[in-house]
Structures are given as structure tokens and as C-alpha cells.
Amino acid sequence: MGKKLIITNNIRKLRFNMNEMTQLELAEKAGVSRQTIVALEAGKYSPSLELAFRIADAFSVPIGDVFINERKEKYYDK
């Protein structure tokens, strides 16, 4: 079995950059509950690929700008 991925996200930062978009607005755009956005920001939930794309669409950015594979980042830093 492969090593567990450590996936972090920039949702809080992207919301701030999008004119302080509220969690409720993002939840409505992504089609999930506000609690799910709260859990995502707190790193308590890793979304499905579909939801990850929907969140990236809500910010109009590529998925890689929203979700980051920390292990991969470390690999590239070497």
C-alpha cells in the first residue's frame, strides 16, 4: 500500500481573495452544506474528485490551486 497522501487546501485564502466570499456562498456554488466547507477548511474532510473540481470551478481556478499534495510539494522542493 502506498504512503498516505497529505492533502491541504487554500480554500480560506481563495475565499478571501474572492472579495471575502462567505462559506455559505461557496457551499451554494459547490452544491454542498456549509458544514462540509467548514470541515474542508479545517482539514477534517478530503473531498471526492467531483467536489474538488466543483470547488475549483467556484473560484475559477485550476484544481491544483485549491488542493495541494504536501508530499509531492516536498518531493519537488528537493
Added chain:
Amino acid sequence: MTVKSKRTITSMLVSTILLIAYIAFALKKYSSGQESLKTWAITILIFIGITVVAQIIIQILYHIVFAIGIAVKERECNEKNIDRTISSSMVEDEMDKLISLKSTNISFIFAGIGFLAYLVLLAFGGPAVLALHILFGSFLTGVIAAGGVSVYFYERGIQNG
């Protein structure tokens, strides 16, 4: 604590109170010597009906209290924003489905163990009424345990895969 955790805890509390009430009622009835399987089956069916009705009433009350809570907390918001907050909190999304899947697994484990105990008891000539109650108790315990698991995942978080 999230809205969904609170809703689950409310539901669990109702189930637990009804289970305790049933145990008290059943012990009293059992000691009075009524042991007909048919009578117990009718009693359990009535109890299930009461549980369903109680859960519906509690959920309606919970929604009303939640709506009032939002309205009080966000006094400056208009009605439309309050509606948005409530409907966004009640949406069932992929995280809810994942948690529901995990908690249902737990309730199946309880129900499975209960069913095995039921069969073993009957196989060894145990009283049918007791076997019926073991089966019923395992289902109810499973439902309460599933609620506990849901709250755990809502609070601690859950990962796909």
C-alpha cells in the same frame, strides 16, 4: 458542534429515552406473566410506531428551534438569508453520505450479532420471548450506536478512501 451532530444527538436521545421506557414497560409486563409471543410482537410493533412518530415530531421541533436560533443570531439578516442558511445546513451532501455509510455498517454489525444471538438462543432451547427481545434490542442498540458513530465523524472529520 455542527448542526448535524446536534440533530443526530437529539435523535439518539429520543431513541434512548424510548428504549429505557420500553425496557421498564417490558420488565413490568414480563413479571406479570404475559409470555405469549403474539402479545410481545404486537407490543413491539406498537413501540416501533411510537418511535417513528416521536422521531418525526422531534425532527420538526428541532427544525423550528434551529430556524428560531438562526433568526435570533443573525438579527440583521433578512428572511431570504435566514432561509439560505437553513437550507444550506440541511443539504445532504457527499460527506453526509459517507458518514451515513460508515454508521450504517456499525448498525449492521449490531443487528448481525443480535441475530446470531437470537439463533443460538433458539437452537439451545431458550425462551422465544427472550430471543425476540435480544433481536429487537440489538437493532435498537445498533441505531443508537450508528448515531454515536455519526457524531464522532462529524466532529473528528472523515477522509475518503
